[in-house]
Amino acid sequence: xxxxxxxxxxxxxxxxxxxxxxxxxxxxxxxxxxxxxxxxxxxxxxxxxxxxxxxxxxxxxxxxxxxxxxxxxxxxxxxxxxxxxxxxxxxxxxxxxxxxxxxxxxxxxxxxxxxxxxxxxxxxxxxxxxxxxxxxxxxxxxxxxxxxxxxxxxxxxxxxxxxxxxxxxxxxxxxxxxxxxxxxxxxxxxxxxxxxxxxxxxxxxxxxxxxxxxxxxxxxxxxxxxxxxxxxxxxxxxxxxxxxxxxxxxxxxxxxxxxxxxxxxxxxxxxxxxxxxxxxxxxxxxxxxxxxxxxxxxxxxxxxxxxxxxxxxxxxxxxxxxxxxxxxxxxxxxxxxxxxxxxxxxxxxxxxxxxxxxxxxxxxxxxxxxxxxxxxxxxxxxxxxxxxxxxxxxxxxxxxxxxxxxxxxxxxxxxxxxxxxxxxxxxxxxxxxxxxxxxxxxxxxxxxxxxxxxxxxxxxxxxxxxxxxxxxxxxxxxxxxxxxxxxxxxxxxxxxxxxxxxxxxxxxxxxxxxxxxxxxxxxxxxxxxxxxxxxxxxxxxxxxxxxxxxxxxxxxxxxxxxxxxxxxxxxxxxxxxxxxxxxxxxxxxxxxxxxxxxxxxxxxxxxxxxxxxxxxxxxxxxxxxxxxxxxxxxxxxxxx
Amino acid sequence: xxxxxxxxxxxxxxxxxxxxxxxxxxxxxxxxxxxxxxxxxxxxxxxxxxxxxxxxxxxxxxxxxxxxxxxxxxxxxxxxxxxxxxxxxxxxxxxxxxxxxxxxxxxxxxxxxxxxxxxxxxxxxxxxxxxxxxxxxxxxxxxxxxxxxxxxxxxxxxxxxxxxxxxxxxxxxxxxxxxxxxxxxxxxxxxxxxxxxxxxxxxxxxxxxxxxxxxxxxxxxxxxxxxxxxxxxxxxxxxxxxxxxxxxxxxxxxxxxxxxxxxxxxxxxxxxxxxxxxxxxxxxxxxxxxxxxxxxxxxxxxxxxxxxxxxxxxxxx
Numbered sequence: 001x002x003x004x005x006x007x008x009x010x011x012x013x014x015x016x017x018x019x020x021x022x023x024x025x026x027x028x029x030x031x032x033x034x035x036x037x038x039x040x041x042x043x044x045x046x047x048x049x050x051x052x053x054x055x056x057x058x059x060x061x062x063x064x065x066x067x068x069x070x071x072x073x074x075x076x077x078x079x080x081x082x083x084x085x086x087x088x089x090x091x092x093x094x095x096x097x098x099x100x101x102x103x104x105x106x107x108x109x110x111x112x113x114x115x116x117x118x119x120x121x122x123x124x125x126x127x128x129x130x131x132x133x134x135x136x137x138x139x140x141x142x143x144x145x146x147x148x149x150x151x152x153x154x155x156x157x158x159x160x161x162x163x164x165x166x167x168x169x170x171x172x173x174x175x176x177x178x179x180x181x182x183x184x185x186x187x188x189x190x191x192x193x194x195x196x197x198x199x200x201x202x203x204x205x206x207x208x209x210x211x212x213x214x215x216x217x218x219x220x221x222x223x224x225x226x227x228x229x230x231x232x233x234x235x236x237x238x239x240x241x242x243x244x245x246x247x248x249x250x251x252x253x254x255x256x257x258x259x260x261x262x263x264x265x266x267x268x269x270x271x272x273x274x275x276x277x278x279x280x281x282x283x284x285x286x287x288x289x290x291x292x293x294x295x296x297x298x299x300x301x302x303x304x305x306x307x308x309x310x311x312x313x314x315x316x317x318x319x320x321x322x323x324x325x326x327x328x329x330x331x332x333x334x335x336x337x338x339x340x341x342x343x344x345x346x347x348x349x350x351x352x353x354x355x356x357x358x359x360x361x362x363x364x365x366x367x368x369x370x371x372x373x374x375x376x377x378x379x380x381x382x383x384x385x386x387x388x389x390x391x392x393x394x395x396x397x398x399x400x401x402x403x404x405x406x407x408x409x410x411x412x413x414x415x416x417x418x419x420x421x422x423x424x425x426x427x428x429x430x431x432x433x434x435x436x437x438x439x440x441x442x443x444x445x446x447x448x449x450x451x452x453x454x455x456x457x458x459x460x461x462x463x464x465x466x467x468x469x470x471x472x473x474x475x476x477x478x479x480x481x482x483x484x485x486x487x488x489x490x491x492x493x494x495x496x497x498x499x500x501x502x503x504x505x506x507x508x509x510x511x512x513x514x515x516x517x518x519x520x521x522x523x524x525x526x527x528x529x530x531x532x533x534x535x536x537x538x539x540x541x542x543x544x545x546x547x548x549x550x551x552x553x554x555x556x557x558x559x560x561x562x563x564x565x566x567x568x569x570x571x572x573x574x575x576x577x578x579x580x581x582x583x584x585x586x587x588x589x590x591x592x593x594x595x596x597x598x599x600x601x602x603x604x605x606x607x608x609x610x611x612x613x614x615x616x617x618x619x620x621x622x623x624x625x626x627x628x629x630x631x632x633x634x635x636x637x638x639x640x
Numbered sequence: 641x642x643x644x645x646x647x648x649x650x651x652x653x654x655x656x657x658x659x660x661x662x663x664x665x666x667x668x669x670x671x672x673x674x675x676x677x678x679x680x681x682x683x684x685x686x687x688x689x690x691x692x693x694x695x696x697x698x699x700x701x702x703x704x705x706x707x708x709x710x711x712x713x714x715x716x717x718x719x720x721x722x723x724x725x726x727x728x729x730x731x732x733x734x735x736x737x738x739x740x741x742x743x744x745x746x747x748x749x750x751x752x753x754x755x756x757x758x759x760x761x762x763x764x765x766x767x768x769x770x771x772x773x774x775x776x777x778x779x780x781x782x783x784x785x786x787x788x789x790x791x792x793x794x795x796x797x798x799x800x801x802x803x804x805x806x807x808x809x810x811x812x813x814x815x816x817x818x819x820x821x822x823x824x825x826x827x828x829x830x831x832x833x834x835x836x837x838x839x840x841x842x843x844x845x846x847x848x849x850x851x852x853x854x855x856x857x858x859x860x861x862x863x864x865x866x867x868x869x870x871x872x873x874x875x876x877x878x879x880x881x882x883x884x885x886x887x888x889x890x891x892x893x894x895x896x897x898x899x900x901x902x903x904x905x906x907x908x909x910x911x912x913x914x915x916x917x918x919x920x921x922x923x924x925x926x927x928x929x930x931x932x933x934x935x936x937x938x939x940x941x942x943x944x945x946x947x948x949x950x951x952x953x954x955x956x957x
Binding site: 057250264269286291292293305311312313315332430465466475483 | 666718733761951
């Protein structure tokens with residue numbers, strides 16, 4: 001029987017976020033958040049991802065996000081070694097990682113401690129903790145165990161000890177290869193998952209392994225489920241939502257890679273950088289089958305250069321990077337803008353500046369992308385808000401790059417990159433794909449930059465086209481690409497390159513407002529925060545606050561109609577994962593306050609007094625955290 | 641639709657092209673009188689004509705500097721890029737379009753300083769292209785700053801009491817890079833040799849690196865004065881598989897017998913940097929070419945949709 005080492009908490013009730021778990025019986029919740037954490041290498045990620053995928057297959061909304069240690073093999077049994085997954089499942093679509101987890105399976109008390117210290121666990125969370133460390137012969141381990149449980153006792157967690165390793169050893173010799181599947185079995189019982197589907201899933205996950213390994217893992221799954229049935233006195237059911245039609249499940253970087261394939265692009269030039277690299281891992285595996293090449297260049301600069309050269313000579317190419325790499329590519333982006341060579345750049349943002357937080361999320365490259373080049377370098381900037389949009393954005397980006405002869409930057413981030421969620425299966429269209437240059441001769445007198453005076457658009461000449469020969473140059477050039485420093489030529493070139501953005505803006509729609517279209521506060525977001533912002537605003541409205549939100553996909557050009565929307569609200573505030581000063585801190589005034597990046601942009605562009613609420617904690621925003629920020633703006637409660 | 645495969649005759653070559661040499665000439669260059677770049681440009685234009693290159697299937701890529709104005713003066717497609725980065729652009733062009741004839745033109749600052757990393761890796765990739773490094777031992781366009789190949793002790797605006805360091809040896813560096821495929825040196829004061837070297841480089845299937853010793857009458861008039869004036873000081877590497885130019889061999893009488901398949905001897909000859917040696921140091925046509933090893937199937941849009949549906953199946957819920 002499990003040992004309860006903490007006092008049972010108060011009566012169960014269905015809370016908004018975590019959902020409180022009753023002591024006995026079955027509870028039905030609209031959604032629930034759980035975590036699986038272990039030392040790196042113990043397989044918690046496989047367990048958690050498997051559980052997320054299984055839940056998606058059973059018709060739940062789900063969002064899983066990896067908990068990644070900074071090192072590959074950090075010292076075991078330390079808070080820094082925590083590796084695992086958070087999974088949030090719901091009846092409705094799940095758009096973000098939620099607030100605190102209501103249940104956690106921890107393979108040792110130290111990794112659990114790290115989650116506790118990060119406030120990742122709800123006060124009334126159920127903790128399923130490997131029990132062997134509390135029975136250790138090693139006095140040092142025992143001392144650590146006692147100290148950890150003492151620290152954990154500051155919260156009314158309900159801790160249940162689980163013989164993870166002991167049980168696993170009844171099936172396999174090496175518990176490292178099995179505890180995770182036992183844990184999956186435990187979760188399957190708790191969350192009432194279909195064991196047949198779980199078995200199928202294990203066979204799929206281990207399809208490259210031997211039959212013995214597959215069978216052992218299936219036995220461990222079954223053992224975990226039966227252990228939980230005999231020893232745990234509660235179950236949680238998150239009912240599936242309505243039938244949604246065919247769905248696919250993947251993370252944001254896979255979606256970027258698949259979107260690139262669907263867009264018809266055929267060359268990805270990259271240099272390894274976290275958290276962008278897994279786009280190339282995915283493409284490295286499949287791209288050649290689609291006639292594509294992943295070129296791992298010698299450095300970030302070369303990756304940009306190869307993409308520019310490839311685009312110059314044929315179909316649009318792309319490069320994938322993150323902040324430090326973006327910085328290195330700066331000069332090439334300027335060259336692509338100046339030569340009007342189409343180019344797609346994916347920036348999977350992480351914490352900065354400098355090396356910053358390589359594995360953790362931030363949205364702090366927006367202004368660098370917009371203004372990072374010397375001189376005026378207008379480009380299109382798109383920010384997908386969901387993993388599904390990561391896919392579709394690549395198709396839009398390719399098309400715009402080509403139509404506008406422009407650099408199109410797609411700003412995703414570590415939250416989208418590693419988050420996994422199901423979305424409606426796309427139906428690929430032939431016209432999503434780039435067509436090969438046709439090699440048709442250029443008409444007599446054709447110029448390589450024959451700018452349409454209204455739109456700045458011009459037709460690109462591609463090598464192979466007789467009569468189209470010209471030398472693209474980063475120097476100031478006229479319509480024939482002849483180098484000249486004559487005063488009006490540079491003015492005209494800048495005007496035409498800029499005009500393309502205005503022309504694009506004229507085709508865009510204002511963003512939707514979620515919630516009433518006027519009120520006290522409008523929250524404006526961009527990128528991966530959409531789900532958390534909308535959830536926070538919905539909860540604020542449920543509390544009677546007059547809050548709506550809008551989310552921008554286009555950051556350059558900005559979508560039209562923003563000022564008109566903003567004017568319908570008493571206050572406008574961006575919510576972003578980047579740094580801003582807080583008024584009231586030493587020396588900080590409303591005049592010298594440095595703003596969040598979108599706020600900065602909106603203020604400059606629209607002359608609206610846009611406020612901001614931002615955090616740089618290296619993690620996705622939690623809806624509850626945003627809600628506290630919103631409440632504080634209304635003078636209700638302390639900010640988070 | 642363009643056929644992106646290279647013809648058997650060679651990339652960019654069209655036997656039906658019969659253009660007068662003037663048709664390969666762009667607007668005249670504005671290099672200083674006496675600049676070595678003029679002769680290299682003329683030799684290149686002649687090569688394009690003689691090799692019957694289709695102008696629309698030929699691309700000249702360059703970096704930044706005096707010599708990097710090259711593409712503007714040739715009537716083919718061109719990409720005048722950014723400082724040090726001609727090779728990545730050229731790599732992208734060739735990877736995407738193996739059917740094109742690609743030339744990368746760099747100065748010594750471009751190739752051996754700001755773009756040195758790309759130089760090492762472009763040699764290793766071994767794409768089929770010609771890389772010309774016009775080496776005048778100085779930064780010219782920015783007006784007289786020391787470059788890695790500036791002779792030790794030579795004064796410049798940035799090192800007025802003379803360059804502090806021994807000059808970098810581009811030949812020995814290139815010959816030290818894994819997968820080197822074609823390494824030659826020529827000198828602008830031997831026009832026939834420049835042409836013959838360019839021709840050998842162009843016909844070589846692989847990355848052909850050609851260092852061209854190039855006089856800068858403005859900033860480094862002295863560095864090549866002696867070999868340019870005294871024929872005996874310009875040594876000619878001779879071999880039937882090397883750069884063969886009988887007329888040059890007749891006038892330049894200091895011959896060094898060298899088999900360009902002998903890498904050790906090539907390195908030995910290159911190391912003796914006090915000698916001015918021109919000719920083919922090394923050639924190995926057997927090395928794998930990157931655009932060949934990376935060749936991928938060509939699919940129609942419909943093919944790709946079918947494959948994509950299978951990919952979605954793999955990720956289906």
